[in-house]
Amino acid sequence: MLTLSDAIKSALDKELDLVEVASSAVPPVCRILDFGKFRYEQTKKEKEARKSQKVTEVREVRMRPRIDDHDIAFKTRMVQKFLGEGHKVKMTVMFRGREITHPEMAINLMRRVAEEFAEQAKLEKPPAMEGRAMTMMLAPIPGAAKKPATGKAEEETSAKA
Numbered sequence: 001m002l003t004l005s006d007a008i009k010s011a012l013d014k015e016l017d018l019v020e021v022a023s024s025a026v027p028p029v030c031r032i033l034d035f036g037k038f039r040y041e042q043t044k045k046e047k048e049a050r051k052s053q054k055v056t057e058v059r060e061v062r063m064r065p066r067i068d069d070h071d072i073a074f075k076t077r078m079v080q081k082f083l084g085e086g087h088k089v090k091m092t093v094m095f096r097g098r099e100i101t102h103p104e105m106a107i108n109l110m111r112r113v114a115e116e117f118a119e120q121a122k123l124e125k126p127p128a129m130e131g132r133a134m135t136m137m138l139a140p141i142p143g144a145a146k147k148p149a150t151g152k153a154e155e156e157t158s159a160k161a
Contacts, residue, residue, distance in 0.1 A: 001027070058137075060090045065105040076113060079138070083121050089138045096132075106134040114138065 002010065011018040011032045019038070022029040059082040061075050082089045091113060093106035110127045117138060125137035 007032070054086070057087045058090050059087045060092060062092045062094055063109065065093055065095060065099050065102065065109065067109065072109070072113070076116060079113065079117065080120075083117065083138065083140045086140055088124065088140070089121070091136050091138065093134045094132065095134075100132060103129065103134060110134065110136050 007018055007030055014032060016032050017035040018030055018032055019035055020028055020030050061078055061082075063072070063075055067075075079089050079091070091110060093109060095103075095106070099105075107127050114121075114123050114136065119141075121138040121140050123136065124139040125135070127134050127136040
């Protein structure tokens, strides 16, 4: 344990800086180091930490309540692609005019899609009305099998043909 004047003299002799590390401690803790080099190493560590972080984006897929089966199959392939990339998917069913009087159509549509991706994604936010749109959020399950969506909608269209 050094006095303040001895610590300053020691830092000047070594041509380094006296840096206070813990000011709340009794007595305050200081270190003798090259502050410029210390700051450089700190910023370098922060950059490395940012590189290793994975940023999850929220991708949106919009539909209408009276969507056709082929269009549902196309939209589910998009959802499959986004989930495969590790993104969260916000599904939105937009209502126009008198369609808003039949929200059960949108709920059935969203349930159908959510059931299709039950093994690959968890339902993070169940279907809920937000103004003239109904939304739900799907989040990918880490380590889930990335199998291609067979698409119940695709099976129905092939059965109709």
